[in-house]
Amino acid sequence: MDKMVPYPSGAIVPERDLNKTPILETHHLGIDFGGLTAVDDFSLTVGRTEICGLIGPNGAGKTTVFNMLTNVYQPTRGTILLDGRSTAGKTTAQVNRMGIARTFQNIRLFSNMSVLDNVKVGLHNSIKEGFFASVTHAFGFRKAEKIADGRALELLDFFSMADIAGAKAGSLPYGAQRRLEIVRALATNPGIILLDEPAAGMNPSETAELMENIRRIRDTFQISVMLIEHDMNLVMNICEGICVLDHGKIIAKGTPEEIKSDPAVIEAYLGKKKEADGNAEG
Amino acid sequence: MTLVSNLINGISLGSVYAIIALGYTMVYGIAKMLNFAHGDVIMVGAYISYVSTASLNVPPLLSVVIAMAVCTVLGILIEGLAYRPLRKASSLAVLITAIGVSYLLQNAALLIWGSTPISFASVVPFDSVSLFGGKLVITAESIVTVAVSIVIMVLLNLFTKKGKMGKAMRAVSEDKDAAQLMGINTNATISMTFAIGSALAAVAGVLLCSAYPMLTPTTGSMPGIKAFTAAVFGGIGSIPGAMLGGIMLGVIEIFATSYISSELSNAILFAILIIVLLVKPTGLLGKAVKEKV
Numbered sequence: 001m002d003k004m005v006p007y008p009s010g011a012i013v014p015e016r017d018l019n020k021t022p023i024l025e026t027h028h029l030g031i032d033f034g035g036l037t038a039v040d041d042f043s044l045t046v047g048r049t050e051i052c053g054l055i056g057p058n059g060a061g062k063t064t065v066f067n068m069l070t071n072v073y074q075p076t077r078g079t080i081l082l083d084g085r086s087t088a089g090k091t092t093a094q095v096n097r098m099g100i101a102r103t104f105q106n107i108r109l110f111s112n113m114s115v116l117d118n119v120k121v122g123l124h125n126s127i128k129e130g131f132f133a134s135v136t137h138a139f140g141f142r143k144a145e146k147i148a149d150g151r152a153l154e155l156l157d158f159f160s161m162a163d164i165a166g167a168k169a170g171s172l173p174y175g176a177q178r179r180l181e182i183v184r185a186l187a188t189n190p191g192i193i194l195l196d197e198p199a200a201g202m203n204p205s206e207t208a209e210l211m212e213n214i215r216r217i218r219d220t221f222q223i224s225v226m227l228i229e230h231d232m233n234l235v236m237n238i239c240e241g242i243c244v245l246d247h248g249k250i251i252a253k254g255t256p257e258e259i260k261s262d263p264a265v266i267e268a269y270l271g272k273k274k275e276a277d278g279n280a281e282g
Numbered sequence: 283m284t285l286v287s288n289l290i291n292g293i294s295l296g297s298v299y300a301i302i303a304l305g306y307t308m309v310y311g312i313a314k315m316l317n318f319a320h321g322d323v324i325m326v327g328a329y330i331s332y333v334s335t336a337s338l339n340v341p342p343l344l345s346v347v348i349a350m351a352v353c354t355v356l357g358i359l360i361e362g363l364a365y366r367p368l369r370k371a372s373s374l375a376v377l378i379t380a381i382g383v384s385y386l387l388q389n390a391a392l393l394i395w396g397s398t399p400i401s402f403a404s405v406v407p408f409d410s411v412s413l414f415g416g417k418l419v420i421t422a423e424s425i426v427t428v429a430v431s432i433v434i435m436v437l438l439n440l441f442t443k444k445g446k447m448g449k450a451m452r453a454v455s456e457d458k459d460a461a462q463l464m465g466i467n468t469n470a471t472i473s474m475t476f477a478i479g480s481a482l483a484a485v486a487g488v489l490l491c492s493a494y495p496m497l498t499p500t501t502g503s504m505p506g507i508k509a510f511t512a513a514v515f516g517g518i519g520s521i522p523g524a525m526l527g528g529i530m531l532g533v534i535e536i537f538a539t540s541y542i543s544s545e546l547s548n549a550i551l552f553a554i555l556i557i558v559l560l561v562k563p564t565g566l567l568g569k570a571v572k573e574k575v
Contacts, residue, residue, distance in 0.1 A: 018320075054359055070463060072462075072463075091470070092463055093463075093464075093466055093467045096462070096463055096465035102463055104460070108457055110456045110460070111454065111456070112452075112456060113449070113452060113453070113456070117452075120449055121449050121453045121461070121464050121466070122464050122465075123446075124464060124466050127446040129445060129447075133445070133548070134440075134441050134444075134446065134447045135441050136437070136440075141445065145444065148446070185463075187464075188464055188465050246504075257488060
């Protein structure tokens with residue numbers, strides 16, 4: 001793991017990413033629902049190939065941040081720069097094409113479609129195939145489909161899933177569905193992939209495999225991974241930078257070591273010291 | 283021989299219903315809305331074909347292509363202007379808008395072409411086929427209608443089952459938000475579905491008026507409702523279901539007309555629909571919706 005070093009702006013990134021444009025930058029991002037401020041003043045910089053963790057207690061606004069980054073929710077305030085370009089006013093589909101992909105907390109595969117077709121939906125924008133080719137299955141249809149099939153199988157093979165390419169996505173076991181969601185997101189050729197609780201519901205050996213896979217994704221595709229996760233063992237093991245959110249605000253940013261010993265983080269997770277240990281104050 | 287002849291007429295009429303039902307079912311599948319203006323697009327298609335041949339002296343086959351092009355644009359316009367602004371509105375608001383669009387089209391046609399029924403000249407240039415020494419006569423329109431609907435069914439199946447746009451359509455119909463996050467432009471995909479449905483409606487309009495040559499601004503409404511019934515009968519959202527439902531409805535209608543009563547044929551038709559839905563609420567080929575608890 002590289003050392004985390006500061007940009008001139010003060011944000012820390014892995015040393016190897018220092019001379020590259022950050023893949024993701026947010027400035028004072030905030031969103032209100034009605035009168036309620038769900039997330040406020042969210043400023044974060046993610047390096048080109050950084051594995052970054054977004055943690056915090058339940059209801060802290062982590063998934064809301066993901067929804068803003070993908071323009072599922074339009075932020076009320078602040079800016080998002082994806083690879084240096086603002087995503088303001090873009091649709092969710094356009095933001096995806098700009099280089100951001102995600103998975104969901106509750107799996108949202110196209111469950112009636114095959115495993116292969118799910119990945120090919122992810123490849124949608126890289127398949128060169130016109131309307132009449134689709135209707136007639138001529139005019140370069142076979143060639144385009146062959147390239148897409150090859151690419152999809154290659155991605156599936158990366159997660160040892162090529163042999164179940166023909167199975168219906170909804171019929172896969174839970175762990176395989178989670179992996180397929182990651183493959184499908186990778187198929188959109190992102191610069192950063194957002195994983196929303198990727199280890200939820202996994203046993204320790206599956207989680208260990210997932211950690212290995214997340215590192216392999218970063219190393220192979222040279223992209224950044226940002227993840228929301230409650231499994232602290234996973235977060236502390238693979239994340240280079242961690243951002244802690246509580247009640248919609250960032251309470252700490254730093255390396256795993258810094259986060260572990262941050263009093264504000266300990267307070268958010270364990271409650272105030274006097275509540276946790278009444279005698280200490282006395 | 284009358285039995286065979288009735289069967290052929292029924293399949294032919296049913297094929298027209300099936301083509302219209304495909305439009306209903308595809309739009310329902312992807313946009314989860316009932317486009318009640320779909321029947322009136324049929325009528326517009328027939329008028330465009332009529333005007334092209336009668337006033338502009340365009341050859342019949344080309345007039346069908348023109349009708350398809352005009353209806354494609356019309357379908358995209360209806361979706362973009364009337365339905366898209368209501369994407370997040372309640373389904374009731376969308377339904378009422380669709381009924382409004384239906385009346386708009388009928389009255390616009392009334393304004394442009396008047397209420398006098400037009401005698402539509404068949405676009406099918408062949409003669410009827412006479413078999414068994416004249417005992418069985420099959421009209422050329424019947425043959426062409428069935429052939430065209432088979433071709434449409436095959437192409438539509440190729441389109442939706444394979445290829446990137448068909449996959450995008452299925453993805454949007456399963457989970458619109460997830461599809462968007464895969465970089466799929468859902469608005470464009472929904473527009474495309476309306477475009478395909480409306481182009482098919484134009485074909486259906488021309489075929490219908492070639493077989494039953496009377497064209498008025500309300501020509502599309504009854505076949506529209508019957509095709510919608512066919513789509514529900516077969517299982518709304520299912521493409522093979524729309525095809526099966528359409529053909530069954532056509533056969534039932536013709537049989538009821540010839541063997542029971544022509545006045546009662548529609549009543550019998552809808553009575554059968556009610557019975558089928560009581561027994562199988564999702565339609566013949568409809569998928570059972572699993573309720574999450």
